Amino acid sequence: MSLRIPCPNCGARPVHEFVHGEIRRAPEHLTDPEERDLDLAFMHDNVEGVVAERWFHAQGCRRWFEIRRDTRTDRIVEAEES
Amino acid sequence: MNEFVERQMKLTWRPPKKSYDVAIVGAGGHGLATAYYLATRHGITNVGVFERGYIGGGNSGRNTTIIRANYGIPAAVRFYQRSLDLYRGLEEETGRWLMHQARGLLWMAHSEAAARAERMRAKLNTEFGAETEFVGPRRIRELCPQLDMTGGGRWPVLGASYHPQGATARHDRVVWALAEGAMERGARVHQNTPVTGLLLDGDRVAGVRTAAGDVAAGAVVSAVGGHVSRLAAMAGLRLPIRTHRLQAFVTNHYRRQFEPIVASSELFFYASQTARGEMLLGAEIDPQPSFSYRSSHDFVQQVCRRALCLLPFMANLRVLRQWTGVCDMSPDYSPIMGRTGVPGFYVTTGWGTWGFKAIPAGGEQMAELIATGETPEPIAPFGLDRFARDRTMADRGSAGTH
Secondary structure, eight states: OOOEEEETTTEEEEGGGOEEEEOOOOOTTOOSHHHHHHHHHHOOOOOSSEEEEEEEOTTTTOOEEEEEEETTTTEEEEEEEO | OOHHHHHHHHSOOOOOOSEEEEEEEOOSHHHHHHHHHHHHHHOOOOEEEEOSSOTTOSGGGTSOOEEOOOOSSHHHHHHHHHHHHHHHHHHHHHTOOOOOEEOOEEEEEOSHHHHHHHHHHHHHHHHTTOOOEEEOHHHHHHHOTTOOTTGGGTSOOOEEEEETTOEEOOHHHHHHHHHHHHHHTTOEEETTOOEEEEEEETTEEEEEEETTEEEEEEEEEEOOSSOHHHHHHHTTOOOSOEEEEEEEEEEEEOOSOOOSEEEETTTTEEEEEOTTSEEEEEOOOOSSBOOOOOOOHHHHHHHHHHHHHHOGGGGGOOEEEEEEEEEEEOTTSSOEEEEOSSTTEEEEEOOTTTOGGGHHHHHHHHHHHHHHSSOOGGGGGGOGGGTTTTOOOOOHHHHSOO
């Protein structure tokens, strides 16, 4: 069984209907604007564990929503509309 | 007992020393190749390789063993051609049979636009040293008679770029040949010894904290696949890496007569036949970042549907085995090798879906960098600092799948 993403409007649907969106934040300790831009452009937290992320239901309701997913297991922790 | 097991039993496994000249994290292809070339090319044998699992048990044991050099940018073509050349001499150099076999790689074009792209790629590759030519349908039929040239009516084969040096090798033989070569010369490989931290001396990385105690090191090299962001974070470093799953599967045996490696960017799959006669199929990475080794039925379904357009004979085969690796994807689909800005800490990462073919050259160049302190010219464009310098090495078109 493939990964199913719980869309708040359409219910759980196969991952291929969705576009993944990372929520990017430069770390607090970076204060130099250029360094922050560089970080936002290229760097990733690449979290091993629970991560908050956005998904776009491209082949469904075409709305963005936010879920929390454990990247170690691909288990969805919770979902909410955003 | 086969010769492979026999050879391994001759190796002496010793506990980690208190200090090494070079500590390498990760005993996969890249880590072991770095140790091997440090020993053979530079006489540096006070080297420890730390591995949380077993030798070649990560992505080195989960790839599809394709060796090719037909990339899309000059620096990459030169680098991978260097690797291809090293691979060709590696059996003789190590004295081990690696089941290396040149079989030719056909990269299909199903549209005029794709044919144009493949023509351009053939020109670029030939120019920079990786023999490639654009071939038409008649030649393709000779090279791979099993192809449905109509592509199931939807994906006609208009032409292909043909890379005759495209090859495969046996992955575990490659990693073990490198491990043995390094260990025979004095390097130590520590399996089941996870690195849990880095020893810092001011802003300098001065060693590794392992399950077997602290080990000082003049240089620490991350050759980690899959968990490199975590290791880099211990040195206070952020990496432009996202880790995604990549799946592959093999079918049951088929008569050993499928010679070339067949790839299609438009159909997003590639296929080759293993020495055992299994058809080996791979495709693109899973869309979400993940560290899970779980495989999905969905993947097999989608790849089979696409692969059958070109290779209808496979409809009669059964899927035998499926597996997953985790790939460190860089934003520009090129590897990241070299210094990190943190003294004493080197990385070789961003090996995404193209790491196996780069094992010898990656190891050779990293070894040269560590031994001489100078970044060798072939990997200079692939440094981590390229993102800050606005000199990314975008090559998605040729690195996308395998």
